[in-house]
Amino acid sequence: MATVEERLERGTGALDSDSVSPRLSTPPPDQPHQNNPLLGLPIVAIETILNFLSYDEISLLRLVCKRMDMICQRMLNQGFLRVERYHSLCQKQVKAQLPRRESERRNHSLARHADILAAVETRLSLLNMTFMKYVDSNLCCFIPGKVIDEIYRVLRYVNSTRAPQRAHEVLQELRDISSMAMEYFDEKIVPILKKKLPGADLSGRLIGSTPVAGPSTSLTTMSLLAKNTPSRSEMTKVQQQVKVNGASMTALRREMSEVRVKQLEQQKQLQDQEQKLLEQTQVIGEQNFRLAELERKLRELMDSAVGGGAGGGPTPAAAATPSSSSSSSGAVASSGGAAGTDSPPYKRTRKSPDSTRQSKRLRSKK
Structure with a gap:
């Protein structure tokens, strides 16, 4: 890029302030070139030959000589205008096939084509604003020929593929080289070109010294201001x-x-989900409360069952012993009475130890 500044100084030094724009003008008349027969050809023939090269190579050929510099400048300017027309044509074709509704465009098969072409359009507008101001003033040409080649590559890729990649993947190289070209042009070349603008001398004179009022000075200032006014094309x-x-x-x-x-739709969905979550937590809390109550009741039932079995009435064996004892005692008593009636009174029946025990039990129960 350092050689671009030297080429610019060489190309602009040969131009007069009243020369025609290199975008529309033709180079000076043919001059005899004995050493190089190529430069002795007509301009149309040279341009036809150079059309087989890329614009990057054409921009490098500006170093050959002044005549080649003029021809290459013209071809670079025409190349930028042609790529703008080609882009507008491609964009019209894609827009004609897209539906009118924005929601349907996103799901269309040409949605990525439209995104890529829109990004190229913004890039072309940035390049136009950066370079064309000085190109229209006959101060330079469209210097970065590699940018034109990359734009052509992107447009041909969009036209030839049915399902292109995403816009940032396709336009990565174009964004890089175009941004570098614009930054270098603004930082290195624009300060030199501003000195050569038609209004630069006028502003320096007005700031440096106060001119004497007169008809000649007013006419010159008016003419210079008229030259600096934008044209209709601009x-x-x-x-x-x-x-x-x-x-x-x-x-x-x-x-x-x-x-x-x-x-907004997502916020509504989030609110609905939060409401459902609250309801679910309430239901889970109620179920936990019911489970706790059921466990408490089950424990009470278990405790009552265990307590009733331990502190209840006598066992069947114990209940059977007093009844048997009472029956045996009744039998003894009846037998004793019978014996008393039949046997003589002086005879006493000997009480057995079992009967005494039964009588004691009966007394204790009474």
């Missing part, structure tokens, strides 16, 4: 650029509105 370009910017702004506003609508 005004139309500015209007077109304003329209393009307005269209891009409207598209961005539509996208912003759609994003806001989606955001």
Whole structure:
């Protein structure tokens, strides 16, 4: 890129302030070139030969001589205009096939084509604003020929593929080289070109010394100001650029509105999910409470069953012993009475130890 500045100084030094724009003008008349027969050919023949080269190679051929520099400058300027026309043609073809609704465009098969072409359009507008101001002033040409080649490559890729990659993947190289070219042009070349602008000498004179008022000075200042006024072509370009910017702004506003609508829908969904979560937590809490009550009741039932079995009435064996004892005692008593009636009174029946025990038990029970 350091050689670009030298080429620029050589190319602009040969131009007069009243020369025609290199975008539309033809180089000076043919001069005899004995050493190089190629340069002795007509300009149309040389341009036809150079059309087989890339624009990057054409930009490098500016170092050959002044005549080749003039021809290459013209071809570079024409190349930028041609790539703009080719891009507009491709964009019209794609837009004609897209549906009118924005929601249907996103799901269309040509949605990525449209995104890539829109990104190329913004890149072309940036390049136009950076370079064409000085190109129209006959101070330089469209220097970065590699950018033109890359734009052509992207447009041909969009036209030849049915399912292209994403826009940032396709345009990565174009963004890199175009941004580097614009940065270098603004930092290194624009300060040199501003010194050669028609209004630069006028502003320096007005600031440096106060001119004497007179008809000649007023006429010269008016003529210089008239030269610095923008032409109709520049005004139309500015209007077109304003329209393009307005269209891009409207598209961005539509996208912003759609994003806001989606955001509101997602917020509503989040609120519904939170409400459902609260309801589920309430249901889980109620179920936990019911389970705790059931466990408490089950424990009470278990405790009551265990307590009733331990502190209840006598066992059947124990209940059977007193009944048997009472029956045995009754039998003894009856037998004793019978014996008393039959046997003589002086005879006493001997009480057995079992009967005494039974009588004691009966007394204790009474």
